[in-house]
Amino acid sequence: MAAVEVDRHEFRQAEPKQRRRLREYARRLESEPYLGDRVHRVPTEFRGLPNLFLLKLPDGWRALYTVVGSATRGISVKIVWIGDHARYDRLFGY
Numbered sequence: 001m002a003a004v005e006v007d008r009h010e011f012r013q014a015e016p017k018q019r020r021r022l023r024e025y026a027r028r029l030e031s032e033p034y035l036g037d038r039v040h041r042v043p044t045e046f047r048g049l050p051n052l053f054l055l056k057l058p059d060g061w062r063a064l065y066t067v068v069g070s071a072t073r074g075i076s077v078k079i080v081w082i083g084d085h086a087r088y089d090r091l092f093g094y
Contacts, residue, residue, distance in 0.1 A: 002033040002067070002075040010063075010082040018057045018082065025055050025063070029077045033067045043091050046080065060085035 004026045014022065028035055036053035046052050046064065055063040064081040083091065 001030050002077050003073070004029045004077045004079070006079040007081070010079065014057075014061065014082045015059075017059065018061045018063075021057050022055075022063060022079065022082070026079075029065070033075050033077050036065065039064065041092065043093075045091075049080070055079075057082075060088075062088045 006022065006026065011019065011022065025035070034053070036055045039052040039054050042049070042052050046066075049066040050068060051066055053065050053067065055065065057063055061082065061084050063079050065077055065079040068076045068078070070076065081091070
């Protein structure tokens with residue numbers, strides 16, 4: 001089972017509807033860490049991460065997360081970014 005961590009600063013910026021969905025996803029990510037869509041065109045600020053996945057949230061919001069494995073701690077999931085569609089487009093340069 002994977003440990004799931006959410007960046008608190010990002011979580012506070014989300015609206016209640018998105019927070020609810022993120023909590024649901026966090027429970028699912030514990031047993032399905034590769035649940036989201038793989039991001040192939042990684043934004044510059046996340047290039048240091050080993051991988052990046054996308055979760056779609058209500059009202060056009062998005063969340064990005066990474067999965068890291070360790071021999072001692074097992075699999076760890078960290079949600080690193082949460083934002084609305086406009087922020088997402090700016091992040092990816094659309």
